[in-house]
Amino acid sequence: MNDWKDLKKALINFRNERDWEQFHNPKDLALALSIEVAELNELFLWKKAEDANKEKIKEELADVFAYAILLAEKYDLDINEIVLAKIKKNAEKYPVDKAKGTATKYTDL
Template identity: 50%
Template structure:
């Protein structure tokens, strides 16, 4: 992961693009690239979209990850640690006994919509 982040930052810095990469603009870019990915699914079922747009999907996913990793780097967020912490939080919100096989939000899994 560190090697990938290093390459992303080197690419940015060689082009003097850091001046355009404040946290707000990086967050906006993540959202915009996510919308571009979503657009590839518009008016198709999942399999049709994948069959017709797989290469473009790869590019959009890469763009999302590049902007996300750049933002994490600039905010000094340890990506691996953040992911592990979030998985732990989600495990508390979605205990296996209540959430297995369910698509309900955690608030709906508990009585009165509150955490236990």
């Protein structure tokens, strides 16, 4: 698998074989995504980042990506297109000459 379309196809096939689409409405996919992000965050709680279990990070991150891809599919969104559009928008909000090397929010640059 080399791109988002292949991943989406594999996820949809996995979901459909189990008749889970009935549970995958946008609201529940967004909630599941949020829960998986919380589980990913939990792996870092009270420890240094380098002490987090990499195998568990891979598993939780895979869940995050899976739910995000399925949510994009529900709205017929092209992942490459929306991410590139967001990068372009952020480039305008965070010009290199003002934002380089700082974590300051764009409204305070």
